[in-house]
Amino acid sequence: MAAKLQLLSDAQMQQFIREGYVLVEADFPVPLHQDIYQRIETVFDKEKNPGNNILPREPQIQRVYDHPAVQGALASILGPDYLMNPHRHCHLNPPGSKGQNWHKDNYVFDEILRQPRPRWVFAFYYPQEVTPDMGPTGILPGRHYQHQVSSADPALTAETELPLCGPAGTVAIVHYDAWHRATPNRSERKRYMLKFLFERLSEPQAAAWNHRGGAWPGTGPPLDPVHAGVWDWLRQAPRAAGGASTSELLGQLREGEQMLRLQAAYRLAGCGEGVVPALVEALVAEAAAVADHLWHKEPGNPRGTNPPACAAGLALAIVGRAAIAPLRELSGHSHWGVRAMAADTLGDMGPAAQEAVPELAGLLADDHPRARRHAAEALGRVGPAAAPALPALIDRIRDVDLRVRHNTCLALAKIGRPAEAAIGPLLETLEDEDRYVRYFAGAALRRMATPQSQRLLLDALFTARWCPVTNPENMY
Numbered sequence: 001m002a003a004k005l006q007l008l009s010d011a012q013m014q015q016f017i018r019e020g021y022v023l024v025e026a027d028f029p030v031p032l033h034q035d036i037y038q039r040i041e042t043v044f045d046k047e048k049n050p051g052n053n054i055l056p057r058e059p060q061i062q063r064v065y066d067h068p069a070v071q072g073a074l075a076s077i078l079g080p081d082y083l084m085n086p087h088r089h090c091h092l093n094p095p096g097s098k099g100q101n102w103h104k105d106n107y108v109f110d111e112i113l114r115q116p117r118p119r120w121v122f123a124f125y126y127p128q129e130v131t132p133d134m135g136p137t138g139i140l141p142g143r144h145y146q147h148q149v150s151s152a153d154p155a156l157t158a159e160t161e162l163p164l165c166g167p168a169g170t171v172a173i174v175h176y177d178a179w180h181r182a183t184p185n186r187s188e189r190k191r192y193m194l195k196f197l198f199e200r201l202s203e204p205q206a207a208a209w210n211h212r213g214g215a216w217p218g219t220g221p222p223l224d225p226v227h228a229g230v231w232d233w234l235r236q237a238p239r240a241a242g243g244a245s246t247s248e249l250l251g252q253l254r255e256g257e258q259m260l261r262l263q264a265a266y267r268l269a270g271c272g273e274g275v276v277p278a279l280v281e282a283l284v285a286e287a288a289a290v291a292d293h294l295w296h297k298e299p300g301n302p303r304g305t306n307p308p309a310c311a312a313g314l315a316l317a318i319v320g321r322a323a324i325a326p327l328r329e330l331s332g333h334s335h336w337g338v339r340a341m342a343a344d345t346l347g348d349m350g351p352a353a354q355e356a357v358p359e360l361a362g363l364l365a366d367d368h369p370r371a372r373r374h375a376a377e378a379l380g381r382v383g384p385a386a387a388p389a390l391p392a393l394i395d396r397i398r399d400v401d402l403r404v405r406h407n408t409c410l411a412l413a414k415i416g417r418p419a420e421a422a423i424g425p426l427l428e429t430l431e432d433e434d435r436y437v438r439y440f441a442g443a444a445l446r447r448m449a450t451p452q453s454q455r456l457l458l459d460a461l462f463t464a465r466w467c468p469v470t471n472p473e474n475m476y
Contacts (some may be wrong), residue, residue, distance in 0.1 A: 347378025
């Protein structure tokens with residue numbers, strides 16, 4: 001019998017929302033972690049870093065991510081049907097290393113917009129004890145909602161650094177938008193860290209952790225409205241009404257620096273339906289203004305693919321139903337950036353945006369790949385209720401843009417069994433030129449869970465099976 005998941009407590013979830021991380025321990029007997037460490041050492045010495053193949057190369061690692069404490073933390077934050085992303089990496093920080101600058105990771109070869117609601121997390125695993133002098137991963141706690149920090153240079157950064165340390169088996173669950181870096185290794189010992197990514201497959205329906213009830217306890221300005229908004233979204237509680245001047249908040253939304261805009265967005269969302277027209281106007285202006293800057297590379301957006309979502313869009317997503325009709329109208333706007341941001345905002349609403357499925361399906365044929373990509377993502381977040389868009393989604397499985405193909409397959413995975421009409425095209429997509437498109441096509445077939453999809457998927461996986469025992473010294 002599988003062990004019962006060790007779900008997070010209210011205090012641990014509040015720490016994750018506020019600070020951007022929580023530590024858990026895969027408390028197997030120490031020899032398991034020692035064995036993983038030694039196997040990794042051997043692979044690095046003889047074969048070099050296997051990249052994404054670190055898990056099939058060393059399958060024992062899966063036992064760590066299957067541990068009840070690790071699974072419980074991931075399920076608490078991402079819901080019980082979360083997905084392990086196909087990208088993973090074993091990071092070696094050798095003795096004498098100088099460490100890295102502060103940065104945020106890009107979303108692997110995708111154009112996801114950064115939003116406070118946690119749909120992706122890191123799970124950093126240490127197969128050996130890590131002390132502060134061994135070059136642990138460092139984070140800037142509480143700064144994960146910020147697009148910029150005082151300096152990317154650690155020598156000049158004013159924010160307080162936290163080294164993530166612990167015994168062998170420590171797994172740090174970290175908000176994907178956390179500012180982080182490898183710190184200098186001043187010891188004489190190697191430090192390995194396995195970075196795995198996990199993502200949400202369905203939107204929250206209720207608190208997924210050991211929730212005892214109650215509103216957000218409060219953390220003070222400026223981020224208290226944001227923290228409370230994330231807390232309420234994760235437990236699907238109604239948003240508390242706001243009492244501030246809407247004119248003042250709208251001014252901050254339009255003219256303030258990033259954190260003021262974020263705070264204003266969450267406070268405006270509590271002002272009710274009356275603020276929707278002003279928020280829609282602000283979304284149009286903001287989306288058009290930033291469209292040409294979306295791909296700028298900087299420490300908070302290192303590949304130029306993952307800038308923050310529009311603040312007005314965040315507010316409209318929280319308002320919910322009253323904002324759907326004007327967002328549906330924006331799907332036909334003349335500016336591609338507005339169309340894309342309307343789709344992203346509808347997607348942030350999740351299943352509540354069901355009535356916008358026709359417009360989102362229409363955007364899958366948009367001239368701009370970013371609009372198509374956000375429309376596919378939005379339909380996935382709507383979930384099974386997006387089944388009427390299946391013909392349009394199936395048409396995008398072979399889109400010329402790999403990000404559109406990627407998100408189309410992931411959307412089909414989120415829709416699940418109702419998407420079984422896509423089984424044939426998905427089977428062909430298991431041979432896509434992009435490794436991540438292949439993976440999400442497989443994930444979609446798995447989630448459909450029909451006899452046909454399972455048989456076809458198993459046949460394909462057996463053909464592509466990696467044997468962890470085979471290596472240059474043991475070929476047969």
